[in-house]
Amino acid sequence: MPMLIRWTGQTAVAAEDPFTAVGDEDPIPRGDVIISLQRFQTEGERLLAEGRKVGVRIEPNEQVEEIVRDLPRLAVVALAFPKYLQGQAYSSAAVLRERGFAGEVRAVGDVLREQARFMVRAGIDTFEPADGATPAEWSHVVGRFRHVYQRAADGREPAFVERLEANHGV
Amino acid sequence: MYRYDAIDKEMLADRVQEFREQCARRLAGELTEDQFKRIRLMNGLYLQLHAYMLRIAIPYGALNSAQLRKLAFIAGTYDKGYGHFTTRTNLQLHWIKLKDAPDILEHLAEVGMHAIQTSGNDIRNITADPHAGATADEADDPRIWAEAIRQWSTFHPEFSFLPRKFKIAVTASPSDRAATKVYDIGLRLHRNGDGELAFEVMVGGGLGRTPYLGSTIRKHLPVRHLLSYLQAILRVYNRHGRRDNIWKARIKVLVASLGPEGFAREVDEEWETSDKARVDLPDTELARIRAAFAPRDFQTLPATSTAFEAAKSNPAFARFARHNVKPHKIPGYALVDVSLKQPGETPGDCSVEQMQAVADLAERYSMDEARVHYEQNLILPHVKLDDVPAVWKALDAVGLATPNRGLITDIIACPGLDYCALANARAIPIAQAIARKFADPALAERVGDLGIKISGCINACGHHHVGAIGILGVDKKGEEFYQLTLGGSPEANATLGQSLGPALPADKVAGAVDQLVEVYLRERKGEERFLDTFRRTGLAPFKEAVYADAH
Ligand code: SF4
Numbered sequence: 001m002p003m004l005i006r007w008t009g010q011t012a013v014a015a016e017d018p019f020t021a022v023g024d025e026d027p028i029p030r031g032d033v034i035i036s037l038q039r040f041q042t043e044g045e046r047l048l049a050e051g052r053k054v055g056v057r058i059e060p061n062e063q064v065e066e067i068v069r070d071l072p073r074l075a076v077v078a079l080a081f082p083k084y085l086q087g088q089a090y091s092s093a094a095v096l097r098e099r100g101f102a103g104e105v106r107a108v109g110d111v112l113r114e115q116a117r118f119m120v121r122a123g124i125d126t127f128e129p130a131d132g133a134t135p136a137e138w139s140h141v142v143g144r145f146r147h148v149y150q151r152a153a154d155g156r157e158p159a160f161v162e163r164l165e166a167n168h169g170v
Numbered sequence: 171m172y173r174y175d176a177i178d179k180e181m182l183a184d185r186v187q188e189f190r191e192q193c194a195r196r197l198a199g200e201l202t203e204d205q206f207k208r209i210r211l212m213n214g215l216y217l218q219l220h221a222y223m224l225r226i227a228i229p230y231g232a233l234n235s236a237q238l239r240k241l242a243f244i245a246g247t248y249d250k251g252y253g254h255f256t257t258r259t260n261l262q263l264h265w266i267k268l269k270d271a272p273d274i275l276e277h278l279a280e281v282g283m284h285a286i287q288t289s290g291n292d293i294r295n296i297t298a299d300p301h302a303g304a305t306a307d308e309a310d311d312p313r314i315w316a317e318a319i320r321q322w323s324t325f326h327p328e329f330s331f332l333p334r335k336f337k338i339a340v341t342a343s344p345s346d347r348a349a350t351k352v353y354d355i356g357l358r359l360h361r362n363g364d365g366e367l368a369f370e371v372m373v374g375g376g377l378g379r380t381p382y383l384g385s386t387i388r389k390h391l392p393v394r395h396l397l398s399y400l401q402a403i404l405r406v407y408n409r410h411g412r413r414d415n416i417w418k419a420r421i422k423v424l425v426a427s428l429g430p431e432g433f434a435r436e437v438d439e440e441w442e443t444s445d446k447a448r449v450d451l452p453d454t455e456l457a458r459i460r461a462a463f464a465p466r467d468f469q470t471l472p473a474t475s476t477a478f479e480a481a482k483s484n485p486a487f488a489r490f491a492r493h494n495v496k497p498h499k500i501p502g503y504a505l506v507d508v509s510l511k512q513p514g515e516t517p518g519d520c521s522v523e524q525m526q527a528v529a530d531l532a533e534r535y536s537m538d539e540a541r542v543h544y545e546q547n548l549i550l551p552h553v554k555l556d557d558v559p560a561v562w563k564a565l566d567a568v569g570l571a572t573p574n575r576g577l578i579t580d581i582i583a584c585p586g587l588d589y590c591a592l593a594n595a596r597a598i599p600i601a602q603a604i605a606r607k608f609a610d611p612a613l614a615e616r617v618g619d620l621g622i623k624i625s626g627c628i629n630a631c632g633h634h635h636v637g638a639i640g641i642l643g644v645d646k647k648g649e650e651f652y653q654l655t656l657g658g659s660p661e662a663n664a665t666l667g668q669s670l671g672p673a674l675p676a677d678k679v680a681g682a683v684d685q686l687v688e689v690y691l692r693e694r695k696g697e698e699r700f701l702d703t704f705r706r707t708g709l710a711p712f713k714e715a716v717y718a719d720a721h
Contacts, residue, residue, distance in 0.1 A: 087331025
C-alpha cells in the first residue's frame with residue numbers, strides 16, 4: 001500500500017493509504033476510493049451504498065459548500081494543490097473544519113514541507129508530500145514555531161491567550 | 171512604542187532558525203535556485219539584477235534609536251554602507267550575500283525587527299499614518315490597530331498563499347498621510363455620531379497596470395470586530411480572486427468585477443456567519459497593545475519658542491522651518507521632517523552615518539522615536555521647538571536638512587533599472603536630473619507644493635499614478651522612454667493622473683518637467699498649487715508646451 005504522512009495532533013507519522021485515487025476516466029477499482037467532485041455527484045450514492053469508504057477530491061476552483069450535506073458520509077476530503085501557490089485550499093480546509101467536519105482532510109498535489117505548518121494549522125491532517133519529505137522532517141517543520149498569533153483549526157492557543165494566562169498565573 | 175515581549179521574540183528566533191536551515195539546504199546544493207526561490211520569497215529575499223536584495227519590514231514606519239543603529243550596522247557590515255527606504259516604509263539592502271542573510275535576520279531579531287512577509291503573496295508589512303501619536307487631528311492612535319493586524323496576519327495559516335500580495339494601511343486622520351485609498355484595504359478610524367470609534371473600510375485600491383482608488387464597503391465597522399471583518403474580506407478574496415492571470419489577481423479586480431456592493435455583500439455574508447469571538451482580540455489584549463502606545467510624557471511648554479523664532483533670522487533655517495517643521499498636538503513640540511531627497515542623491519537612500527545621526531537625534535531630542543514616511547523620508551516626531559535649531563544643525567552636517575518636504579525636489583522614485591529585475595527603465599537618474607534643475611532652494615520654494623513620483627515599470631512602486639507629475643518608465647524597442655501623467659494625488663480626495671501624451675526619451679524628461687512648471691507659474695492664480703491649477707486649466711496648456719516642438 002502507498003504511504004502518506006498523518007499529523008496526529010502532536011507529531012507526524014507514516015501511515016498506509018487504504019484509498020485509491022481514481023481519475024475521471026479510470027474504472028472504479030475495489031475498495032476505498034477518492035474520486036472527483038463531478039464523479040461523486042453522479043456515482044457517489046452507488047459507491048456509498050456498496051459499503052465502501054469514499055473520499056472526494058476538491059480542485060482549487062471548486063467550493064466545499066457543494067459537499068456540505070454529504071460530509072457526514074465522507075471519509076476523506078482531498079484538497080488539490082496543482083501548484084503550491086494555489087492557496088484556495090487553505091480556506092477550503094478552514095471552512096470544512098468550521099462546519100464541523102471531523103474526517104480526514106488530505107493535501108494532494110504540489111505539497112511541500114515549507115507549507116506544512118500552514119496546512120496543519122488550517123485543518124489538513126494527511127499529506128502526500130511531493131518533495132519526498134519524511135515524517136521526521138514533517139514533524140520538525142510543523143513543530144518549529146513555539147507560538148502562533150491567531151486561532152485556527154488546529155486548536156492551538158494564540159499568543160493573546162498565552163499572555164492572558166501568564167498574567168493570571170495559570 | 172510597542173516592545174516585543176517574550177512571545178514576539180521567540181517567534182522571531184524560530185523564524186531565524188527556520189531560514190538558517192533553509193539557506194543551509196540551498197548552500198549545500200540540496201535545493202535548486204528555483205526550489206529555493208519559493209522559500210526566500212517568503213522571507214523578503216529577492217534575487218535582483220546584481221545581487222540578492224533583502225527587504226526589511228518597518229511595521230507602521232516606527233523605529234527607535236536601537237533599531238536605527240542596528241540597521242546602520244547591518245548596512246555597513248553586510249552592504250555597501252547605505253540602505254533604501256521604500257514607498258511601503260520598508261528598508262531595502264540591495265547588495266546582500268546569501269550566506270549572510272540568516273545572520274542579518276538574527277541581528278534584526280535582537281532589536282525586534284524582521285523581514286517576515288516583505289515578499290510573497292501574503293499580507294505584507296502594515297503601514298500607518300507616520301504622524302500617529304503626534305498629530306492633533308487623529309481619532310485614535312492608528313498604530314494600535316496596525317500592531318494588532320501585524321500580529322494577526324503574521325504566518326496566517328489561511329492567508330499566506332493568496333492570489334497576490336496584499337497590503338493594508340491604517341489612518342485615523344482626515345488628512346490621509348498613509349495613501350489608504352491606493353491600498354488593497356485602507357482603514358480610516360473615525361468616531362461615529364455616538365462618539366464611538368469605528369473603521370471606514372475601503373477595499374480594492376491599488377496602482378500597477380490598472381489603477382483603482384479603494385471603494386468604501388463599510389462606513390462604521392465597530393473597532394472590536396476589525397480582525398473578524400478582515401478575515402471575511404481575505405477569505406472571500408482567497409477563494410474567489412483570480413489566479414489565472416497575474417495582472418488580474420489583485421483584490422481590486424475582484425472588487426471591480428463584483429462591484430463594490432456585490433463584494434460587500436459576499437463579505438457581509440461570510441462575516442455574519444463567522445464565529446467572531448474566535449478571531450477578534452479580547453479587550454485585555456487590545457488594552458495591552460494600547461498601553462504600548464500610551465501618550466508620551468510631554469512637558470508643559472509655551473506654544474511659541476523664542477529660541478526657535480530667533481533662529482529664523484538665518485534664512486536657511488527659516489526655510490527649513492517653513493517646509494520641514496510640522497505642528498504637533500502638544501504646544502511647544504513639533505514634528506521635524508528629515509529629507510532623504512538631497513538634490514543629486516538617490517531618493518530614499520540613507521547612509522550608515524545618516525542613520526546613526528538620526529538615531530542619535532531621535533534618542534536625544536525625540537523621545538527615542540523616528541518614523542518612516544511612505545514618501546521616502548524620515549520624521550523625528552516629538553521634538554521641542556526649543557531644540558529644533560540644534561536638530562537642524564545636526565541634520566545639516568550629514569546632508570539631511572534639505573528644506574524641501576512636499577516641494578518639487580522631494581521626488582519619490584522606485585529603484586528602477588539600476589537594481590530591479592522587473593524594470594523597463596531607470597528611475598533614479600531621472601529623479602536626479604529633475605532635482606538638479608530645481609536644486610536652488612529659492613526656486614523650489616517658489617514653485618511650491620508639487621509631488622513628482624517615478625516608477626521604473628507598470629508595477630508602480632513609485633506611485634506615479636498619484637503624482638501631481640507622474641513619470642512611468644516604459645520600454646520602446648529596447649530604449650528607455652517615459653510616460654508622463656498629470657494631476658494625480660494620494661490625499662484624502664485622491665485622484666489618478668491623466669496621460670500627458672506620447673512617451674519621452676530619457677534626456678527630454680527633466681526639460682519637460684521644467685516646461686510643465688513654467689506653464690504652471692504662468693497660469694497659477696493666487697495661492698494655487700500645481701495640482702489646483704491643473705485641475706482648473708486641464709491638460710491642454712501643459713500638453714501644448716511639452717509637445718510644441720512636435721507640431
Ligand atoms: S515599479 Fe517596477 S521597476 Fe520600480 S521597483 Fe517596482 S517593479 Fe521594480
